[in-house]
Amino acid sequence: MKIVFFVRDLGLGGVERCVALVSEGLIARGCKVSIVMLGGNRNLWAARTGTAEVIDLSGTWQGKKPWTWLAGWRAARQQIKDADILIAATFLMPLYMAYAVSRGLKTRVIGWVHGPLFELDQFATMNPIHRSACQYIYRRLNELVFVSEHARDSLARWLKQPVGDGWQVLPNFVDEKEAKIYPEKPASPTLQLLFVGRIAVEKQPHLWLETLASLNKKGIPAKLTVVGDGPLEDSLKNSAKTMKLDHQISFAGHQSNVGDYLAAANVLLLTSSFEGCPLVVLEAMPLGLVVASTNAGGVYELFGKRRSEFVVETASGEALAELISTQRRPELSIWLKQRAKHYSSGQILQQWINLCLGRKNPKNDL
Template sequence: MKILHIIHKPQNRGAETFTCQLSHHLLKLGHEVKIVAIYEGCANLPYSPTIENLMASTSKKVIDIPAWKKLAKIVKNFNPDIVQANSGDTLKYAVLSKIFFRWKIPIVSRNASEVGRYLNSFFQIRLNKFLYKNVDWIISVSQESKKDILNHFPFLATKIEIIPVGLEKNVDIDFIQLYPLEKKHLVHVGGFSFEKNHFGLLNIFELVIKEEPQVHLHLIGDGPLKMQFIKEVQNRGLEGEITFYGFVSQPLPYIKSANVLVLPSIIEGLPGVLLEAMYCKTPVIAYNVGGISEVINSKTGTIVEKGKELLFAQGIIKIMTDPDQDQIAYAHKMVNSNFMNDQLALSFVNSYQKIIGLK
């Protein structure tokens, strides 16, 4: 088969990273793959073939005929069996290019988050309804993501399935020394966006260090809210208690070396960083949003209802004081059994074959 993947832009976020990892496995399985980005980006994504770019205008997100035309030309020249839209504006560009320039390839939309959280106006609801009316299949990342999209667009019920996010196999993950040496270490991996709730994490961290001063917070990632967050850290006098790393291409050693991975996000699909922590045998604690409860339960980690900052802080302290080794081992086994990309790629291939058979 020939698969054309569309990504929002070259950026170090989960949707783009997973698309690149999936594409590598599809290539290994003997399929032809091309990745196209809508917008410019500076990230060095983990994909060795060239990623083409539509160079779309960020000021013409509603009507961008030149970019639609360029995508249509790529579709015509590559002649894929499947076009997969991977989050961001990808579905909009795929559908409008297909309608305007009349190409016939089936469109698959990968639903990697909770769509309803982004439908803030009548126009957005109507536009997304129109777009989803013109897709052939939805691959949702979790049961909750599926439930969310069907709550808003129930007509999708007959053309949706679930394939989770996955991990690459890493035989050897280095242990690195986190500083200060005398402290225990919390790590958070994620871009500084409102979904990741860094300001809520700061509240939680303050509650933790009031009870356990010998704790340090490590933040991996960049993003639009980073400078605002740094100013808030300075306002609270916490500069010495938090280390910022920026983007890290290989965060697994930091995750493996920490005492706890924390994820108080307010919007998620199925975050790969939780699976990475389980793979590294690092205890996890997260808010119960999106598909998180599908991987975190009493057997695999600690889950807290969204907004319960005191309970989250207490959970962190309990994990640091008495980590549950049976829980850690069970989580590690679960990830290895159910969430590895080489196996998930086969699920995507099965879906593509099914969709082609429907046409």
């Protein structure tokens, strides 16, 4: 079976990571996989895509140069002529090209939806032309795969239609290849909080400072490490100084492997406005790292019926501090390690194989 993924490129984003890991897993199970890059020539996942055929079409077709469109269309169509399945790994460019080049062919086309598009559009206010084009295509694709039920239901709201029969949920999975065994954390009087991600508006970084301030009021000493960078970094540092919290927060910058930081933390702080299926939580689970999160959509599904022990309904530093102060971390740590087995690569990749073979995956009550 030949499967082709259309991507923008293979940078360090969550979508690109998912494409690399799913491709690697499908190849290990006997599939032939090609990854076609349409918007750039970066492949920062070469160590995980070595057995896939990675094809760079970014020099042939460029969206802002109409005179390249026909040549790009022909080159992309050539790549899928003998493919069984074409997967548009995200919306916009990969989605547009997948729809355009598959016209008249028998290739199955599947759209992969990683985030809650209704909330994303509300937050970012998508260009009206792109909004109409994406909605037009999604309404005409018979098969869509989502990383969470929340992402699925969000698309239904965005399209103003019921959930389709060909819409399946395949969550992201724990990457066991990157897992390491860490020694037990030494006891410390200071609570070690960790945030991993972009320092940007959608991550609500003001909540980090509010949480530290609220923990201080409770007499709970805490420090926060921020792994990542982004446009609000300088503003956040200035706010921390103004609130006299700068001695409680440190910035580690962007890190390609965050395992060491996860292993050293007591609580992973997730403060997003919206999420699809956050990879950092799946990295934290096998380590037993307890999570304190806002009600960011797909994240709560990872905790099943115990969501109230990890997720606050009100996005405030006071609510997060109250949750952190009452979490039974030793018990929750053990539960999270067991919970991670529900998201093992073997289990989720078998669902991908079922999808590719046209089998309906059974609904799991997690």
